[in-house]
Amino acid sequence: MKNCKIYCLSISNKDLQIIQSLNYIPVGLGDDKFSSEWITDKTLNNIAQKNKFYGEYTFHYWFWKNILPTIEDNEWVGFCAYRDYWGKEKVDILKKDKILNQEIQYDPRQIKDLVLKDVPKVWDKYDTVIGEHLHLDHPLKISKILKRGIKSFIRNPNAIFKKGRTIRFQFDMFHGNGNLDKAIDLLDKKERDDFREFTRSNTYFNRGNMFVCRSKETMNNYYESIFPWLLECEKVFGFNLSGYGQIRIYAFLAERYLSYWFTKYTNPLLWPVIHFDKIHETN
Numbered sequence: 291m292k293n294c295k296i297y298c299l300s301i302s303n304k305d306l307q308i309i310q311s312l313n314y315i316p317v318g319l320g321d322d323k324f325s326s327e328w329i330t331d332k333t334l335n336n337i338a339q340k341n342k343f344y345g346e347y348t349f350h351y352w353f354w355k356n357i358l359p360t361i362e363d364n365e366w367v368g369f370c371a372y373r374d375y376w377g378k379e380k381v382d383i384l385k386k387d388k389i390l391n392q393e394i395q396y397d398p399r400q401i402k403d404l405v406l407k408d409v410p411k412v413w414d415k416y417d418t419v420i421g422e423h424l425h426l427d428h429p430l431k432i433s434k435i436l437k438r439g440i441k442s443f444i445r446n447p448n449a450i451f452k453k454g455r456t457i458r459f460q461f462d463m464f465h466g467n468g469n470l471d472k473a474i475d476l477l478d479k480k481e482r483d484d485f486r487e488f489t490r491s492n493t494y495f496n497r498g499n500m501f502v503c504r505s506k507e508t509m510n511n512y513y514e515s516i517f518p519w520l521l522e523c524e525k526v527f528g529f530n531l532s533g534y535g536q537i538r539i540y541a542f543l544a545e546r547y548l549s550y551w552f553t554k555y556t557n558p559l560l561w562p563v564i565h566f567d568k569i570h571e572t573n
Contacts, residue, residue, distance in 0.1 A: 306327060376561060378405060420496045427453060470489060
């Protein structure tokens with residue numbers, strides 16, 4: 291990609307052609323057999339053994355320890371994934387499609403027409419870019435409420451109304467009641483109260499553990515904040531976890547924290563994220 295290095299994370303070697311066609315840097319995570327054209331998180335200083343639980347963040351750790359010291363300041367560097375890409379234009383995609391607060395799935399054959407290939411001029415006014423808000427006030431299925439949501443509603447009674455479906459409520463419902471609060475208790479004191487308030491007052495977060503940044507200092511400060519916290523969380527949650535909502539709890543915690551941290555410490559530009567479902571099947 292011109293004027294920006296975008297690392298595109300994937301769990302399948304099959305995605306190489308798509309990623310290279312966009313001039314993104316292919317990053318292979320997990321247990322697939324990746325060709326030599328991929329960067330992986332298994333070399334140098336790494337925590338690749340935690341990938342099942344940390345998701346994207348085993349690569350972020352690898353990038354922090356091995357690549358960040360070598361990059362130039364004021365150089366755009368960003369991250370996306372094999373199903374979630376940065377959109378080509380600054381448009382309100384959800385309103386355009388008249389499907390508010392729902393995840394839109396695009397045909398992977400549209401990828402070259404929809405995905406960002408050049409740094410937009412408007413980015414010149416910012417140092418960081420994060421994904422547009424993923425709203426949490428969409429209707430909930432009765433089956434999900436009966437299966438795992440009753441305790442969540444008891445802990446968050448305002449969630450009866452859409453405007454009360456906060457980050458905390460959503461995390462309780464899908465990743466274990468009280469787990470977010472337990473994790474926040476482990477945060478550094480200077481972040482603890484602010485992040486707790488963020489999760490209890492906001493009904494959206496920035497999806498995908500994605501950001502683009504051109505400040506080396508900002509990226510380093512973010513990593514110095516999040517990785518010690520996740521290490522503390524390991525002492526509470528460990529790795530004897532089951533079910534998607536529990537196994538990847540560290541990645542889900544990081545996704546909420548990214549939204550908080552970049553909003554607090556930077557003036558980020560919100561940018562659309564394009565979601566392609568079942569992209570492997572089309573390769």
